[in-house]
Amino acid sequence: MTHHNPATVRVGARRRTPWLGSSILMLGAIYCLLPIAWVVAASTKNGSDLFTTFTFAPGTGFVENLTDLSAGGLYWRWLLNTALYAGVGGLLSALVSGISGYTLAKYRFAGRNAIFNVLLAGVLVPGITLAIPQYLLLAKIGLTDTYLSVLLPQIISPYGIYLARIYAAAAVPDTVVEAARTDGAGEFRIFSRIGLPMMVPGLVTVFLFQFVAIWNNFLLPFIMLSSDSKFPVTVGLFTLLNQGSTVPALYSQVIIGSLLSIVPLIALFLTLQRYWRTDLISGAVKG
The missing domain is CATH 1.10.3720.10 (MetI-like)
Structure with missing residues (x-):
């Protein structure tokens, strides 16, 4: 049977927690910024491109x-x-x-x-x-x-x-x-x-x-x-x-x-x- 040192477990948990919090914050930021990114890209498209393509690539309009x-x-x-x-x-x-x-x-x-x-x-x-x-x-x-x-x-x-x-x-x-x-x-x-x-x-x-x-x-x-x-x-x-x-x-x-x-x-x-x-x-x- 493998025995784990409680101190080691606590340190590992502390190391994982910041990554979890950062990942959640990153997902929240992407969720909030994605519509803004689309508006920025869509503002550069003319009427025909706006309705025929759905990409984040900038246009010329x-x-x-x-x-x-x-x-x-x-x-x-x-x-x-x-x-x-x-x-x-x-x-x-x-x-x-x-x-x-x-x-x-x-x-x-x-x-x-x-x-x-x-x-x-x-x-x-x-x-x-x-x-x-x-x-x-x-x-x-x-x-x-x-x-x-x-x-x-x-x-x-x-x-x-x-x-x-x-x-x-x-x-x-x-x-x-x-x-x-x-x-x-x-x-x-x-x-x-x-x-x-x-x-x-x-x-x-x-x-x-x-x-x-x-x-x-x-x-x-x-x-x-x-x-x-x-x-x-x-x-x-x-x-x-x-x-x-x-x-x-x-x-x-x-x-x-x-x-x-x-x-x-x-x-x-x-x-x-x-x-x-x-x-x-x-x-x-x-x-």
């Missing part, structure tokens, strides 16, 4: 597809609209979340826990269930088919307020706030000069979450807007996709439009990731 997409400038208007909705909405949402989260974390008042519990419940409510009530409310005051009809519902983010509250409680020491009050600083000054700078990494995360959510949002602008000049890129590409059933050449424009629409998201993540690195380093030093 990228410039032609881009020229057709840019004709009239409507696509770039959609892209600017999306940047407006996501940029302004994300900034306002991060600001409102920061103020609300800081207030819930640093002040004691009646009903604070009840408000926080309602926010937690709001995180569980799907946005699709609120779209129709929001449309009816905005229609009552004549704001449908306006930029505000898409911006206003996006400013309040229960999940953003929840994250800001958790981050404010951890990143802004009570002793620092009390010392500022002792020195005679007002509450707004304490928040703007002390609390807000300490919360920047957390608020960047809130901004990114909300920016991506608004950028990819389809249902709300689809319900609120009727003028194609105000469409975001998601609704605009959907209209092109519907027209593609009668004009198949438009499918190539939809594909290259989808590819271009993710470039700003990638650039934003690469630009703002340094805030996360700073937060991780500072957390390690504090620990």
Whole structure:
């Protein structure tokens, strides 16, 4: 009978585990990146190649597809609209979340826990269930088919307020706030000069979450807007996709439009990731 040393078995298990985890992560990465790779390849194919071949080999129709997409400038208007909705909405949402989260974390008042519990419940409510009530409310005051009809519902983010509250409680020491009050600083000054700078990494995360959510949002602008000049890129590409059933050449424009629409998201993540690195380093030093 062969006897195995328990220590040797444990070492072997530790050696195998990283390979297993890496393999699972690699499969997950391939699963997520494969559709993007196909979109990149398909954006270079003209209409005939797109429907006759299914390969990842690049074609020669990228410039032609881009020229057709840019004709009239409507696509770039959609892209600017999306940047407006996501940029302004994300900034306002991060600001409102920061103020609300800081207030819930640093002040004691009646009903604070009840408000926080309602926010937690709001995180569980799907946005699709609120779209129709929001449309009816905005229609009552004549704001449908306006930029505000898409911006206003996006400013309040229960999940953003929840994250800001958790981050404010951890990143802004009570002793620092009390010392500022002792020195005679007002509450707004304490928040703007002390609390807000300490919360920047957390608020960047809130901004990114909300920016991506608004950028990819389809249902709300689809319900609120009727003028194609105000469409975001998601609704605009959907209209092109519907027209593609009668004009198949438009499918190539939809594909290259989808590819271009993710470039700003990638650039934003690469630009703002340094805030996360700073937060991780500072957390390690504090620990």
